Amino acid sequence: MSDSGKVLLIDGMSFLFRAFYGSAWGGAYRQTSTGVYTNAVYGFTKMMLDYAELTRPSHLVVGWDVASRESLVRSQWYDGYKSNRQAAPDELIPQFDLVKEVTDAFSVPNLGCPGFEGDDVLGTLSTRLSEEGHEVIIATGDYDSLQLISERVSVKILKNGGKHEHYNPASLLALRGITPEQVVDVKALMGDASDCIPGCPGIGEKTATKLITEHGDLDNLYVNLANCTPKMRSKLEENRDQVYLSRKLATIIRDVPVEYALEDALWEYDRQVVQNKFDELEFGRTMAARVG
Known part of the structure; x- marks a missing residue:
């Protein structure tokens, strides 16, 4: 072929x-x-x-x-x-x-x-x-x-x-405002109720997309948590393990x-x-x- x-x-x-x-x-x-x-x-x-x-x-x-x-x-x-x-x-x-x-x-x-x-x-x-x-x-x-x-x-x-x-x-x-490489990172943050992927509580698709497009990817977001609002930083820090597990499940x-x-x-x-x-x-x- x-x-x-x-x-x-x-x-x-x-x-x-x-x-x-x-x-x-x-x-x-x-x-x-x-x-x-x-x-x-x-x-x-x-x-x-x-x-x-x-x-x-x-x-x-x-x-x-x-x-x-x-x-x-x-x-x-x-x-x-x-x-x-x-x-x-x-x-x-x-x-x-x-x-x-x-x-x-x-x-x-x-x-x-x-x-x-x-x-x-x-x-x-x-x-x-x-x-x-x-x-x-x-x-x-x-x-x-x-x-x-x-x-x-x-x-x-x-x-x-x-x-x-x-x-x-x-x-x-x-x-959707994202690249193929960013699809999984957005899902890691927002989760997916249909597959019981937990994500980060309190973060929906709009916020997840904004965070990933601003920082490029999930790893860079966590490197730069100091740039997030105190409320967002606390949320992401508290659920770090769950977010990374969600990325693994969604990949x-x-x-x-x-x-x-x-x-x-x-x-x-x-x-x-x-x-x-x-x-x-x-x-x-x-x-x-x-x-x-």
């Missing part, structure tokens, strides 16, 4: 959960005639095809979480990490395996690594691939992925209504031991194999028309 290759990396959990809840609001879950739930798989497939049409990749990979919360490396660092997560709805659970049958039909690799999260898999792949000279596009619902942006890596953040926000180094600076791991062969990720598929899977899942004419 030449330098002009373009790899689309999809955050499997982001797509699947968004597809499930986006189609479940009315309480009517799509099912086959035999009662198999397919609403999340149908929505996932539609989104995957949408982003493939939008970005025209040469290669496509899906990254997944494959571990329970308790077995995550971050849970070893901090007991409370993601402790607020609820069990997946009963209607969604069987679709975790089913969606991988669909991606297999498209010859799309499903990659995961025990102990690590999908973000870490995508972070590892995007780092390796960009260093090899490939253009990488990450499609996800997770703003943490903005730390992965570089000249060769861009991120599309999923939004409601099938829309997305596109981020590269320039648009990240224009829209995407980029050296996950995940094995892959890029040639296996070519965005090429046997239309008949895909059509057979669509027929099995009773996806209907609209979806069938999208694969010819």
Whole structure:
């Protein structure tokens, strides 16, 4: 593959959960005639095809979480990490395996690594691939992925209504006022309630962004605490260990031991194999028309 290759990396959990809840609001879950739930798989497939049409990749990979919360490396660092997560709805659970049958039909690799999260898999792949000279596009619902942006890596953040926000180094600076390297330091200060990352109590996104842009990074902020107001200095000093733990928790791991062969990720598929899977899942004419 030449330098002009373009790899689309999809955050499997982001797509699947968004597809499930986006189609479940009315309480009517799509099912086959035999009662198999397919609403999340149908929505996932539609989104995957949408982003493939939008970005025209040469290669496509899906990254997944494959571990329970308790077995995550971050849970070893901090007991409370993601402790607020609820069990997946009963209607969604069987679709975790089913969606991988669909991606297999498209010859799309499903990659995961025990102990690590999908973000870490995508972070590892995007780092390796960009260093090899490939253009990488990450499609996800997770703003943490903005730390992965570089000249060769861009991120599309999923939004409601099938829309997305596109981020590269320039648009990240224009829209959020920070660089990719500063994303984690902002999160270290503000925390993240959705993942139970504590941050520094009393500091929100606006203040965190202001502190990091003024000082450059977290380490320099702590070197220059004397320049902060007494109230802010006290807050930061008191929670120093928690802030640095939060930075560690929020940092995407980029050296996950995940094995892959890029040639296996070519965005090429046997239309008949895909059509057979669509027929099995009773996806209907609209979806069938999208694969010819």
